[in-house]
Amino acid sequence: MTEEQRKVFQRVVSVAQTFLVEAMELGIVTPSLIAEKVDFVATHMAPGEDVDRKAAVAELIRRYSLWIGDASTLADKTGHKDWLNAARRRDWRYWQRYRDFLESKMSVKAVDALDDATNKILELLEDPVREEGWDRRGLVVGHVQSGKTGNYTGLICKAADAGYKIIIVLAGLHNNLRSQTQIRLEEGFLGYETSAKNDVVRYIGVGENGRDAEIRPNCATNRSDNGDFNTKIAKHLAISPEQRPWLFVVKKNKTVLDRLLKWIRNHVADSKDSDGRPLVSGFPLLLIDDEADHASVDTGDQVISKDGSADDEYQPKAINSRIRKILHSFSRKAYVGYTATPFANIFIDRRKTTKDEGPDVFPQSFIINISAPSNYVGPARVFGLRSPEGRLGGLPLTREVDDQTDATGEDGWMPPRHDKNHAPMFKGQDQVPPSLREAVSAFVIACSVRVLRGEDLKHSSMLIHVTRYTAVQEEVRRQVEELVKGYRQRVERGFEKETLMSEWRQLWESDFVQTSDAVAKAMGQMDGEFVLPEWTDIEAVLPDVLGDIAGNVRAINGSAGDVLDYEEREGTGLKVIAVGGDKLARGLTLEGLCVSYFVRNTKMYDTLMQMGRWFGYRPGYLDLCRLYTTSDLVEWFGHITDAAEELREEFDTMAKVHATPESYGMKVQSHPVLMVTSPIKMRSAKSLQVSFCGSVLETVAFHRDSSVMERNLMAMERLLDAAGPPVEGDKIVRKRGDSTQEWSGFLWKNVSAEHVIEFFSGYLTHPAARKVNSAVLADFIKVMAAKGELTSWTIALLGGGEGGEGGEGVFCEKYKLENMVIRNQNPSSKGEHYSIGRLLSPRDESIDLDEEAWMSALKLTVEDRTKDPARGTEETGKEQPRAPSGVFVRQVRGLGASGIIARPERGVLLLYPIAQKSKGLSEGGHPVIAFGVSFPASRLTTTVKYEVDHLLWETEYAPSY
Template identity: 60%
Template sequence: MPEFSTSTATALSIAQSLLVADQDKGPITAALITEKVNIAASVVAPGNEGAVDKDAVIAELIRRYSQWIGRDTGMSDTTDHEAWLNAARKKDWRCWPRYRDMLERKMSVTAVDALDKSTDRILGWMEDPGRAGAWDRRGLVVGHVQSGKTANYSGLICKAADSGYKIIIILAGLHNNLRSQTQIRLEEGFLGYETSANGDIVKLIGVGEHGRDFEIKPNCATNRTNTGDFNTKIAKHLAITPEQRPWLFVVKKHKVVLERLLKWIRGHVADATDEHGKRFVSNLPLLLIDDEADHASVDTGEQHIGADGKPDEDHEPKAINSRIRKILNTFAKKAYVGYTATPFANIFIHRQNETPEEGPDLFPQSFIVNLAAPSNYVGPARVFGLQTPEGRSGLPLTRVFQDHASDDGRDGWMPAKHQKDHAPAHMGQDALPPSLREAVRSFVLACAAREARGQGAQHSSMLVHVTRFTLVQKEVHRQVEDFVQKMKLRITRGIDHEALLDELRALWESDFVPTTEAIASKLTESEEKPSALPWAEVLAKLPDVLSDIEVRMVNGKAKDALDYAEEGAKALKVIAIGGDKLARGLTLEGLCTSYFVRTTKMYDTLMQMGRWFGYRPGYIDLCRLYTTEELVEWFGHIADASEELREEFDTMAESGAIPRDYGLRVQSHPVLLVTSPLKMRTAKNLQLSFSGDLLETVSMHNDGKILDQNLDTANKLIAACGAPDETNPERVRGTQNQQWEGFLWNDVPADHIADFFESFITHPKARKVNSALLRDFVRSMATTNELTSWTVALLGGGSGDKHTFAGGLTIDRMTKRTADKDISDRYAIGRLLSPRDEAIDLDDAAWSAALARTKKMFNPDAGRQKNGVKPSEPDTPNGPSIRFIRGKGSEADGVAPAPQRGLLLLYPLDPQQAGSEALADRKNPVMAFGVSFPSSDSGVKVEYAVDHLLWTQEYGPAD
């Protein structure tokens, strides 16, 4: 939210309250907003309405009321669960109403309402804290990276406390700075007062400072200082009784801290003894919230499950996992809720793991909730774009560099594999590479532009993440600080500053001005559309901005750059240099510029490093991500993989699946590189299923011999299929006709398809499409009488040249797919299939049933839209629905299931239109294929060999 004067902020709050009161009477229009703002201004400043910036308030309210949010999706297992949350239970709530009031002062009513509904659902799927006897509920909440998970669990804590949960423990990351940050957030959103090292209430803040119900003072056993974690000294003076006020503990995921807390609970809180003599808490219900639940909480040790399905009781879980489970196991009444943006590791937790000491593992057996993001959220899908046949279309914020290392990656300023004593040097000099110098200048310009736009009272940050070694970070810190210091001296003193100002002006006019114009055209109504500032306004702010910029290290051996909240009115301008501490959970306020080099390629680790996702109101056009070509490619994979798994989740939730079903599905999903194999808890091979999946070749060889073999393989399949059943197939789709250029065969036997996969050579960097696995899968399914009768289509219709295949079948226009110019070791494209192609084998009834299912599942989640524009209801079926209807049919629509029917789509790509130098001399087509597998319950899987050593070499160590 923009910074407003006190009068303007008060008028905004009053105007929004007036609009809330009127929202049931009709639509909120610009005219109505203006009317309410005029009323609010006359109340706040009677006779002096100029004290209120009415235009700014109107603009902010229009943005808020233009915001939209998709719906959360969820699945739950109600076994031994009693529904309990109703309106009557909410009447006496006190913590939630004041938290909601605080949120409504800075967020849209739409967003607050969505959070209210979301937390109601999660709380309802937990257990009634007043329920008699023992109970255990375990769930997982999946949000987008940097999308407001903390606000969600703060709301959940307020409601849980209101409902009667007495002990609330938050596991807040591995480091002091993240724990302290979480403590501060919960003081503002739940406690209402600032904690101190001596336990005194220092002052009322957040929900406590506006005078609403300030008698609510939940107890807190931890404080906001860097050493404020739970410790023995605190524990000695802490007495807990089951009184009205709940107790809050904000602790690190550290084995010593957790062991200390466990001992204290058993010694001071436990009030009963079980049949084995172990003390436990029988009367106080526990809510344990695990922030970043996929990190450190997962037991990476393999527990043997016997032939009888029973787990090995002698298994010893890893330290942190063990202690979390022991704490849970000490309470008779407990709810565990994990929060993460990358749930892959949690889904891989074995559902049967259990030991007598720890109890069951942390698999979210009770529920999983997928949080929707609001329309002003900027996530991976918007930054990098999702794959389409035309390629990706993200926001133009990425700046690619390669000057940090030599071409072979072994030398240079920051090579991929460097030692902990590496001395960063560029071209043999103790200096920053040009790309980082430009990134720093870019940050300086962003800070100056934000000042010129009136955002000077807000924090601005830059992230430099290039190494995990503290000693090397120290050297980078020294180099960056030296570079910034020289800029300060030259500009603030006016000594030898002309050349530097020329460089800054050139960067502003060649980069920032056109980027601002491009971004403005891509933003939604709920986002502030920027306009480019003239250079003179930016120049005027440069001296003060440079004087304010600080360069800090953020790691375990340095003072943490966390005192945003402690600086009072002063807005920080910080260049934060660090490693793993910057990689997960820590929020850098006002992050504008990121300079990022990292070798790991695991989806979950990389995703968490994406600190640049989130909300950038009024300055998204000033943000920059400096990184490598390879990481841009990998973040594209992340966006696609996350979208695919969320889509899979929505499909299963709609069909009434429970978390156990989803766990089994994800474990056999062909998105292989989701997480470290250690977190998959397996030293064995992966068991994969392709049922219900669409696979398409988007990474193909450049080698002419391999391409010739693949063309020959396609010709052999075409010849084996014989005369086509249809030429230029045509389909009725609702009120329209669709036509394809090409040929189609029905009832092709599985052997022909398996032989095709046997001979086709897929590229080793094709992340999902492995022809040998596909061959094995088709043959295995055929033994169960599934995938026995295939539809094969050879499709053209592009803008390329003609080519004649076996049997004299001619495609007059080969398909055009442009190569990714940044990837040279293969022919890499965006999406291969046009969305309509996957439904080519459906008749009108099946197509209509798939469309109806698509509409039913339709969820305009902003975190998954590539352009931020709210999409209209779909008019064509999506892939999951097509595959579901093909495999399982629709009794209501009279569509019979056909799990025996697979679909293979062959595409001849014109090499002359690829735009690839490696293919410039090729005339014959590059053969690509898409294969659509119907949904199935057969459970057939194929084995994928995981070589852990090669994995570590290729993807880096597990975090």
């Protein structure tokens, strides 16, 4: 497909989509209707053109199969005046041309969702024409590589339409990311390509063909490598209120921000504040902070006195200080941070303020959680979600590697700990290990398949991330380049070609053929989405593919040129292998990323999540994507997936009860799952203040020591004896609408908190179960009971049901379980302890609810079924839930619902004796006593102290370099 054919193809798809909008609103879009519209448009608008009508139909089917969940919001409207209505939006031109631009490339549904989300953000900012001073600070939480740039581009367009005059975008720490962001904003907002001369090079994107040239925004920065806000621009730049909006795309760099701050104070300020500092009162400011958890957060330790006041003379860290000083220089300002990992932002102390900087950037006004479309491939898609049977729903795209280091783990090609002088050697040879050789081979094959699928003009990238040191990266780049050149020579000259083709054909048949079929089934895609060519066809295109790759093995070191190549090669498609470290870790988009080789060893949740460049959108080539990484990192990404899911569930729950960002900050800061960011960002978190209200906890790591197992068994039996006779035994039966649920086991009701506290005090949890500490649970229940909550407990002793293989178990010499539960050892667990995936079955949490309360929780679940598709592997937006989610079970129990009385005093303790027959346990000993606790939601903000072991931080969480 030539560049001209590609443009014709895009035009046909865009126009056909426009014809389908009305049918979409009526819900009658079908594949046959799409084919009819494509034929009509191709016949009448591109007569004589060779339009791939089948591909156009497939693209539109993909777009119309898309669904997107709703954004959820926590807001504090103190001092805010509602202002955004239809009349204000009527004549917006920046937004309209951006919308038109997006609809030429994206689904109408996706653009509508972006429109709705940016409206929600903008209406929580202040009206820019409101004259008295105002200050709004918020945070937008998205997913890694999910389109946050597109979201804030839309917000900028609308803000400019509404009357914001100065728009500053803080775009990462490095030139390449700043330049990439500049290019995206030129396409979506400016409408023209910038140059170092500050003139219009050519109209692009929203301004293509000179459209709306009279509303062209001004820009003080450009896309070149040194296009940041510089001294020359600062000396000659002047603005006035009558002019069009000004855009600044700058790095988070002390020198650049100092220069910008100086220019604002010397050239823009038109008054002074009460302390005599220059103040801008004539221009409303919108400051967008991309990757807001990185560099923007003050990691210093400002002292907060007992009365809550802050040390006014404290000096924040450099970047944080300058961001705050810029905001403090405007009487009317809005700050919006964007991040996929908000952990550090939540830990910002909202009381921190200084005389020079003003308040810190805690998102006191709002936090908005935006959904990703259903075609987004995130952690839940790649790694699956926890279940009693292990992790389920993950796509078979991960390949575990273990040859990057030697048997000791201390030496080899790329050991976890190495310095900047490390020479990567595999078995004493200057070459890459077999796993990286295979990964490069997989990339060559993936590129070849994409060419044969008609995607030869689209970019294809491979990521290699194995070290933070640039000198070592260069050595890796050289080795990979030599490997690719060797492949090329063997294919073109025939030397040892047969051996290489045999090796690659084996990889094709054992990996690609099977994986493509599995991915197609898992994604439920239409026939033809992932059709593979014949191997002989692949062999035919290999010379051209290797020729393209051989000259494009790059070390990404922060220069803008590496990014600009994508733009310059838009008509031909760039096939590139990018070798990098930290420069690749944040924000930078690798276009058409197919294969990733990732062995960097760090266990910080937010750092790992941000390094996940392989998350994102993979239309038409998801089945070709591969992630080569270590088993440890697979396990840790599983932890991240679970943490992100819990964080977003907690957010949604609090949004439904109209909590504020401040109360959410307190809740998250107290949540044990969020011991996930570096201690320096948490600062005061030597001990955490923990609350378990509205959460479910379960033990998934256990001692193997027989004496500990016996101790925990005795603690459970003492509890059951103290609880008295059960109210139900052998079978626990619940009527649920049209169906009946049954459990094998025994149930107690109205058990005193005193007995539950005693159980947790006697039970010994394993240190690896960091979220579940029995001593902390005992303290929490004690404090809550003193306030009248968690005083009356439901306790269930549960077996594995009929037909299980767990074997018989008798407890307290009278409670007989015919089949104890089976929970097998987590295959990826390498510790000495016994570790499982999930303990609870989702339905178990609702065992205490009567039919009316259960149906109420189900109703809330159904209403919420359009949750973020990126959080699960099922398309819940299309399927009606048949059982309530745990979030709403806990909400109905603790807060009540229509016709349902709140029971915040009722906690639920679920006891599961795990059979010794489970894989990973030794038969003949005591069963492992596992437990789950379902805490009702509560309006109280009660917390208890959770001490953090900093030696644990250093050994388990700290980066390895």
